[in-house]
Structures are given as structure tokens and as C-alpha cells.
Amino acid sequence: MIATLEYADILDRSEQLGQMILDSDVMEEYNNSQRALNEDNxxxxxxxxxxxxxxxxEDVQRFGRYHPDYSDIMKKVRSAKREMDMNDKVATFKIAERNLQRVLDEISQYVALSVSEQVKSPIEGAALSDSGCGCGSGGSCGCGT
Incomplete structure (x- = not known):
């Protein structure tokens, strides 16, 4: 019975924490930038x-440098990525996304450390690294978001 009450209390506090995050300025900034990005043609x-x-x-990557269009596609990917990243709405959204991820990482780390030093928690930026690849290829393309 005690364990059930403790679990219910933990769930209630988790819901409160989730609601606090949803009501935060960082989340509002993220939602606003996402909306602006989605509305920008x-x-x-x-x-x-x-x-x-x-x-x-991705088709060319299967064959690597041996594909006849390798160099051309690599240039086009970098160019398209650069154009996309230079757009104000995209840049603003990425900043808001990183800020939200940072807050979530800090909260996760705080919760984990409050339990025990041995509990693993996300390292800041591990899920959405500033130097990671945003194209979904696992970083193998070298586009360097």
C-alpha cells in the first residue's frame, strides 16, 4: 500500500514538472518559433x-566515392543545407530547439543525481548536439549542422 501511494505521489509530481515545462518561457519560445517556421513558405x-x-x-552514400554522382551530390547537399540554415526562421527554430533540449537535459540530470550519483542521465547536448548532423544520416555525411 505504501509503495502504491509513493508511486502515485511520484506520478503527480512528474505531471506537475511536465506542466511547468509546458508553461515555461523556453517552451513558449520553441512553440512560437516552430509555428513561425511552419507558416513561412x-x-x-x-x-x-x-x-x-x-x-x-542516401542513394549515392551506399556506394560512397565510387558512385558517379558522388561529388555533385555532396556539393548539392552542402549547398541546400547551408541555404536552409541561413534562413532566419530555421535558425531561430534551431536555437529555440537547442535551448529547450538544454533545459530538458538539465532537468534529467538533476532528477538522476537526486536519486544517486550512479544513475545515468543525458549529458548536455548529447541528444541534440551543436556539432551533430541534422540530416538524419547519423553524422556520416559531414554536413555539420
Missing amino acids: EAQQLIKAFIDIKGHY
């Missing part, structure tokens, strides 16, 4: 262009 065209060229890149 130019940004959406750049994202679509990048996704399209990324599909070609």
Missing part, C-alpha cells in the same frame, strides 16, 4: 529542397 521550400536532395544523397 520560403523556409518550407528550403526544407523540402534539402529533404529531396538528402534522398539522393
Whole structure:
């Protein structure tokens, strides 16, 4: 019975923490930047262009440097990525996304350390690294978000 009450209390506090995050300025900034990004036609065209060229890149990547279009596709991927990243709405969204991820990492680390030093928690930026690859290829393309 005691364990059940403790679990219920933990769940209640978890829901409160989740609601606090949802009500935070960081989350509001994230939602606003996501909405602005979704409503911006130019940004959406750049994202679509990048996704399209990324599909070609993945086909070429299977053969690596031996594919006849390797150099051309690599240049196009970098160019499309650069154009997309230079868009104000995309850049603003990425900053908001990193800020939200940082807050979530800090909370996870705080909760883990409050339990025990041995409990593993996300290291800041591990899930969404500043130097990670945003194209979904696992970093193998070298586009360096």
C-alpha cells in the first residue's frame, strides 16, 4: 500500500514538472518559433529542397566515392543545407530547439543525481548536439549542422 501511494505521489509530481515545462518561457519560445517556421513558405521550400536532395544523397552514400554522382551530390547537399540554415526562421527554430533540449537535459540530470550519483542521465547536448548532423544520416555525411 505504501509503495502504491509513493508511486502515485511520484506520478503527480512528474505531471506537475511536465506542466511547468509546458508553461515555461523556453517552451513558449520553441512553440512560437516552430509555428513561425511552419507558416513561412520560403523556409518550407528550403526544407523540402534539402529533404529531396538528402534522398539522393542516401542513394549515392551506399556506394560512397565510387558512385558517379558522388561529388555533385555532396556539393548539392552542402549547398541546400547551408541555404536552409541561413534562413532566419530555421535558425531561430534551431536555437529555440537547442535551448529547450538544454533545459530538458538539465532537468534529467538533476532528477538522476537526486536519486544517486550512479544513475545515468543525458549529458548536455548529447541528444541534440551543436556539432551533430541534422540530416538524419547519423553524422556520416559531414554536413555539420
